[in-house]
Amino acid sequence: MAVTMFVRSLLMLILLTVENAGSAVSPVVTFNPDLNKIFTGQSLQMTCDVDSTVQGDVTYNWFKDDNWIHSEKTFSIESALSSDSGNYQCQTSASDRSDSTRLEVYDGFVTLQAPTNVYEGDDLILRCQHYPGYTAKQTIFYRNNAVIQDWGSEDELHIENVNMTSSCKYKCTKQVNHHLLNYQHSDETSVSVQALYSLPTITQSPQFVTEGDRLTLTCHTRLSAHRQYTVLQFAFYQEGQNIQEFSSANTYEIPFTKLSDSRNYTCEVQTSNHRIKKTSTTTTIQVNRIGERELFNKSETEVTSKPGTSHVTTAVAVTSLVLVLFLIVIALIFLYWTKRIPLPGNNQPASKVEFKEPKDETENIYMDLDTNTGKWQIFSQKPHKEAVKDLMAAPPMEISAPLNVIKQ
Known part of the structure; x- marks a missing residue:
């Protein structure tokens, strides 16, 4: 169980590190005015916003449909043409390209305008605009082809505190006067509501907890790159009971852990206006008795398990x-x-395998007097019996004068 918790927490930390490292320098494209559609002849300014942690001289590049078009922080369209419609991205010398943002330049009589980026908790405003220079009367709004605001003089539709279910297709129909008559013209747009921040997760430090250790729980989440300055609040729960009220602190500490602290923990994240609230999945904390630690490396991350299982x-x-x-x-x-x-x-x-006896290179030669014949005889003593036999079988050698014994 402890090993599973350790691996899960380690993977979560790696994912959070990768996500935060990627988003730290990722630029975003913003429009002013913040509209996804404009009429031909209208103006619009785009800005390449990059994280404030990027230091030094930064160069910018703009791309439209993957083709380079500009090299400054802002890019302006003074009098839009239909050909200006496309997907826009920016890139800095310290980052990858941003996500693409779509701009539509329309030359019809009516267009339904929406913000370029819509997030959960936003107040959504849809504008049913007619071409400048013409007069218009009443407007009607639809959601998935169902009327949600009947004919009226208002050319804007307000939807408060949108959520994921607000993602759908919207349409408007407006009466526009031209050629001395009123004509009905329509336009539609798709709205995709994005998550303001990710589902929170809890990590613990240290990974292996023994009685008496200081335990720190951290509630992690990730804001959208377009909403990095949104204020979030954090709260912590043990077995569903609140143990730390909502505050700006995303950590909860137990200074001196006890076995009774082995419980299930969750954290909750909400926006400062209380519109969005998300709860993490449950994390089980296991506090071990002193002496149950089986493997601990003080210079690296602790690796633990139950005795008698994985280490064995x-x-x-x-x-x-x-x-x-x-x-x-x-x-x-x-x-x-x-x-x-x-x-x-x-x-x-x-x-x-032949075995040879060591050769005795020493040979003794001596003489002796044969008392029977009265003659001297020469003898040679060799290490092998065969050599002695040969010498004994040789005929006696007569010597007329005394000889000295020769030894080699």
């Missing part, structure tokens, strides 16, 4: 691997020598 399995696996490698080496040595010296029972005849 790891030790057995390592020992088995070493034993297998040892047996493989022994087998290779055995095969090597069996090829050089065939074992009994093989088809190949065993190699003959």
